[in-house]
Amino acid sequence: MKIVKVEAIPFSIPYRKPLKFASGEVRTADHVLVRVHTDDGPTGVAEAPPRPYTYGETQESIVAVIDKIFAPQITGLSALEREAVHERLDRTVGNPTAKAALDMALWDILGQAAGMPVSGLLGGYTKRMRVSHMVGFAPAERMVAEAERVRDTHGITTFKVKVGRRPYTDDVEACRALRDALGPQAELYIDGNRGWTASEAARALREMADLGLTFAEELCPADDVLGRRWLVAQSPIPFIADESATRAAEVTRELLGGSATAISIKTARTGFTASQRVLHQCEGLGVEVLMGNQIDGQIGTLCSVAFGAAHRSSAQRAGELSNFLDMSDDLLTEPLSITDGTLRLREGAGLGIDIDPDKLARYRQDI
Missing domain, CATH: 3.20.20.120 (Enolase-like C-terminal domain)
Known part of the structure; x- marks a missing residue:
């Protein structure tokens, strides 16, 4: 289960009403879909929600750090080598939601490969x-x-x-x-x-x-x-x-x-x-x-x-x-x-995340 490709796809979906709180408000889900592909089939999926007023990350920064730094560092490793993956991710400070999404995508791959739910x-x-x-x-x-x-x-x-x-x-x-x-x-x-x-x-x-x-x-x-x-x-x-x-x-x-x-x-x-x-x-x-x-x-x-x-x-x-x-x-x-x-919980192996391709095409921000 060698990692051969990592995608960071920005997408934007409006909220019906804003959620307001002391440190800011959210009107649009400007998130990043993260997909980790392996050479023998399973693709892991997760989501990175940037919160600049809390962690300093933005949609653009998450895409950039995954595309330019994290993806080159972990491509070629096995999805089983989670500690080695984290060692490489931790060379870069901060970026918690980008790192978290990659971690969860790897667990999704393991669940699919084992035929078991991640939970x-x-x-x-x-x-x-x-x-x-x-x-x-x-x-x-x-x-x-x-x-x-x-x-x-x-x-x-x-x-x-x-x-x-x-x-x-x-x-x-x-x-x-x-x-x-x-x-x-x-x-x-x-x-x-x-x-x-x-x-x-x-x-x-x-x-x-x-x-x-x-x-x-x-x-x-x-x-x-x-x-x-x-x-x-x-x-x-x-x-x-x-x-x-x-x-x-x-x-x-x-x-x-x-x-x-x-x-x-x-x-x-x-x-x-x-x-x-x-x-x-x-x-x-x-x-x-x-x-x-x-x-x-x-x-x-x-x-x-x-x-x-x-x-x-x-x-x-x-x-x-x-x-x-x-x-x-x-x-x-x-x-x-x-x-x-x-x-x-969703039934089946992995996290049970099934992305609608039409919706992704409608909301993604990079095409």
């Missing part, structure tokens, strides 16, 4: 995951309407609420409105995308103390080292590290430094190989994990559920697997479907 190769714990939906910035009544629509249509009862606005009172109002509308049975947690100071976050959490929030995520910038430690030390709810913990060394720093008590795993930035290392690290430390969302399309969501469903600890919590619902279209031949608040 089975990774651990095979379950066939489905409960789904959490992210609710972006909007007036409180619109956020409630979105949550109710998603609940009534797809059976989702876990919601991640984007906060971090100034004044924070808008976010407190929205969270209170969501709790009132959805009732005590709904699970709510908040994500600040680094939008508040530690003192703002502490005051907001005090004002929401009666709402039964499950988690708080990245309320302050990672560089606010002492402020984050002070905030986490006084919080009655677990704090999730996300953008501040993008690789194993950062996970160690955040957990042992007291800046977080839980970890968000995103296959879009750590692939399957590094995500598994982070997962096992958290298991060894007795720290909860949940599957995060990089505002993935359906391809990326398939990767997330494959990993999340593979492991007992990552399957315990609802995974953030629904934001593709806001995209106007996608590249899969058979679209994903969320039913009764859960998303099932």
Whole structure:
């Protein structure tokens, strides 16, 4: 299974409505389809979603680094030589989503060659995951309407609420409105995308103390080292590290430094190989994990559920697997479907990604 060709295909699909949050907003899925071809048949497929406001990558930079640096370095290696592949990729700093997509494409090849689903190769714990939906910035009544629509249509009862606005009172109002509308049975947690100071976050959490929030995520910038430690030390709810913990060394720093008590795993930035290392690290430390969302399309969501469903600890919590619902279209031949608040794995070998050639021709940006 020698690697003979690597493709990085930029494509663009509009969202029906923008997702707004403290560090930016997304109106169009300007992603990159990554395909790794081998000499004896299997082709691995994954998706790289650039997030310049978080990791510095753009659609153009992902295509360039794969075409000009990564593809020449890994062509000729076997798809089985994953450690050798990562050694070569890691000679270049940064570029996490480009590296992650290549890693997941290699796992897709291995699954196809073995005649097994990738989730089975990774651990095979379950066939489905409960789904959490992210609710972006909007007036409180619109956020409630979105949550109710998603609940009534797809059976989702876990919601991640984007906060971090100034004044924070808008976010407190929205969270209170969501709790009132959805009732005590709904699970709510908040994500600040680094939008508040530690003192703002502490005051907001005090004002929401009666709402039964499950988690708080990245309320302050990672560089606010002492402020984050002070905030986490006084919080009655677990704090999730996300953008501040993008690789194993950062996970160690955040957990042992007291800046977080839980970890968000995103296959879009750590692939399957590094995500598994982070997962096992958290298991060894007795720290909860949940599957995060990089505002993935359906391809990326398939990767997330494959990993999340593979492991007992990552399957315990609802995974953030629904934001593709806001995209106007996608590249899969058979679209994903969320039913009764859960998303099932695809049957068959590999990741089960089947690209519609007509849709790819319509949305790709390089021809």
